[in-house]
Amino acid sequence: MQERRKKRGPIIDFLLLGLIVALTTIILVIILSKDEFKFQKISASKETDTESVNSNISTESSAFPGIRIVTDVSNDKRTPFAIHYPQTDNEVFNDAVLQYITDSKENYLASMKKDKEVMGELNISLETFPYREHYYSFVLTKMLYVGGANHEVTTKTFFINNETGEQITIQTLLQNDENNLSTLAANVRKDLQKNLQIKDELLKDELLKATEPKWSNFTRFAIADDSLQFYFDEYEIASGSAGAPIVKLPLSLINPLLASDFQIAMENVKPITPPPTGDPNKKRIALTFDDGPHPKVTEQILNILDKYHAKATFFMLGSRVQYYPDIARDVLARGHEIGNHSWNHPVLTKLTQEQVMKEYNTTASEIEKAINHGATVFRPPYGATNDTIDAEIPVPVVLWTIDTLDWKHRNAQQLLPNVKNNLHNNAIVLMHDIHQSTADGLDAVLAYLQGQGYEFVTVSEILPYRQK
Numbered sequence: 001m002q003e004r005r006k007k008r009g010p011i012i013d014f015l016l017l018g019l020i021v022a023l024t025t026i027i028l029v030i031i032l033s034k035d036e037f038k039f040q041k042i043s044a045s046k047e048t049d050t051e052s053v054n055s056n057i058s059t060e061s062s063a064f065p066g067i068r069i070v071t072d073v074s075n076d077k078r079t080p081f082a083i084h085y086p087q088t089d090n091e092v093f094n095d096a097v098l099q100y101i102t103d104s105k106e107n108y109l110a111s112m113k114k115d116k117e118v119m120g121e122l123n124i125s126l127e128t129f130p131y132r133e134h135y136y137s138f139v140l141t142k143m144l145y146v147g148g149a150n151h152e153v154t155t156k157t158f159f160i161n162n163e164t165g166e167q168i169t170i171q172t173l174l175q176n177d178e179n180n181l182s183t184l185a186a187n188v189r190k191d192l193q194k195n196l197q198i199k200d201e202l203l204k205d206e207l208l209k210a211t212e213p214k215w216s217n218f219t220r221f222a223i224a225d226d227s228l229q230f231y232f233d234e235y236e237i238a239s240g241s242a243g244a245p246i247v248k249l250p251l252s253l254i255n256p257l258l259a260s261d262f263q264i265a266m267e268n269v270k271p272i273t274p275p276p277t278g279d280p281n282k283k284r285i286a287l288t289f290d291d292g293p294h295p296k297v298t299e300q301i302l303n304i305l306d307k308y309h310a311k312a313t314f315f316m317l318g319s320r321v322q323y324y325p326d327i328a329r330d331v332l333a334r335g336h337e338i339g340n341h342s343w344n345h346p347v348l349t350k351l352t353q354e355q356v357m358k359e360y361n362t363t364a365s366e367i368e369k370a371i372n373h374g375a376t377v378f379r380p381p382y383g384a385t386n387d388t389i390d391a392e393i394p395v396p397v398v399l400w401t402i403d404t405l406d407w408k409h410r411n412a413q414q415l416l417p418n419v420k421n422n423l424h425n426n427a428i429v430l431m432h433d434i435h436q437s438t439a440d441g442l443d444a445v446l447a448y449l450q451g452q453g454y455e456f457v458t459v460s461e462i463l464p465y466r467q468k
Contacts (some may be wrong), residue, residue: 090165118147137222201242310456313342318363325370415441
């Protein structure tokens with residue numbers, strides 16, 4: 001009996017030891033599983049603020065090279081949001097934008113979580129403004145509603161060199177010059193104070209503080225439509241009825257303050273008309289054609305002008321240059337002058353000065369894009385202008401002295417009689433290169449004028465001989 005017990009002792013000890021190890025393992029697994037579950041719960045609770053609301057995120061290409069648009073939308077009934085922001089190939093820039101978007105979204109959801117009875121909404125819209133070949137201004141406008149009808153409007157801007165990924169600051173833009181900053185600040189303050197739409201709504205102390213010459217006051221900016229624009233939040237410098245004010249300073253006004261990469265070309269500055277150098281009694285005439293270019297008629301007119309070795313001036317609409325840039329280039333290549341005739345042919349005297357300059361500037365940009373050369377003269381549609389418009393336009397404003405009425409009669413046979421009946425030296429003749437009748441009647445006009453000894457010159461060449 002004793003011998004049998006001795007033989008079984010080691011086996012029992014081994015089994016007991018194995019049982020202890022197994023129990024210990026089971027206990028450790030349970031403990032660790034609880035800790036991991038606890039950790040997962042903590043991690044999940046951190047994500048709940050932003051992840052608990054389902055949203056659809058999509059990324060799409062855009063019309064701007066290297067720029068994609070990200071859209072993040074939630075249709076949650078209590079906490080809806082619609083967010084749009086840019087994405088580039090530069091990760092540093094993307095991280096900066098995403099940080100702003102994430103903070104805005106988290107703050108919105110956190111505020112909604114505090115009071116589950118209120119309704120809210122978050123909208124972040126995006127405007128993109130290209131400048132030169134590789135600069136982009138991105139303007140993010142945030143509208144936040146948290147309960148009730150009241151909302152908050154704020155703006156965040158980014159200005160980037162898309163070739164290098166560098167984010168351009170206001171310091172870089174103004175050559176890091178404190179004097180330039182002081183001049184800029186004075187212009188921004190003056191613009192706000194003379195703005196009739198918000199003048200009575202301005203908060204004096206807040207305005208003075210927000211326009212002090214401090215770099216931190218001018219971080220929200222963009223270059224758009226040939227102006228440097230500064231953005232102010234709602235209630236920052238004016239009462240709520242004034243909205244979120246925007247100051248737009250023409251680049252031509254602040255050109256000397258800007259770093260060379262951002263200055264506009266000097267040809268945009270109104271030239272001084274040189275004194276006449278030729279014989280003042282010599283017969284000269286300037287033929288002008290408005291409202292083109294036209295894909296058929298303009299080419300016919302160019303061929304007729306070539307036949308008589310005549311030079312002319314073509315006042316082009318930006319909206320048509322956009323569609324026919326090759327014809328604009330052909331006009332220039334054949335030695336003719338190109339003028340600016342606005343974008344959409346409106347009556348300028350019925351527009352605000354800002355709208356007038358937009359008509360001029362967009363067309364100027366389109367012409368320069370097409371021919372790599374700026375328009376040298378400007379003609380207001382319908383001849384409608386005034387001293388204020390003339391003073392703002394940076395090139396000579398030119399009307400006419402002979403109206404052929406080709407726009408009215410559309411009759412090739414009446415073109416020459418209308419020129420003959422009003423002919424005088426140094427005349428500027430109004431015609432239109434969008435009417436077939438003008439092309440059909442032009443040969444007879446040129447033949448007659450050449451027979452009378454007239455030299456065909458451009459508007460810029462005839463201006464020195466015109467009476468002031």
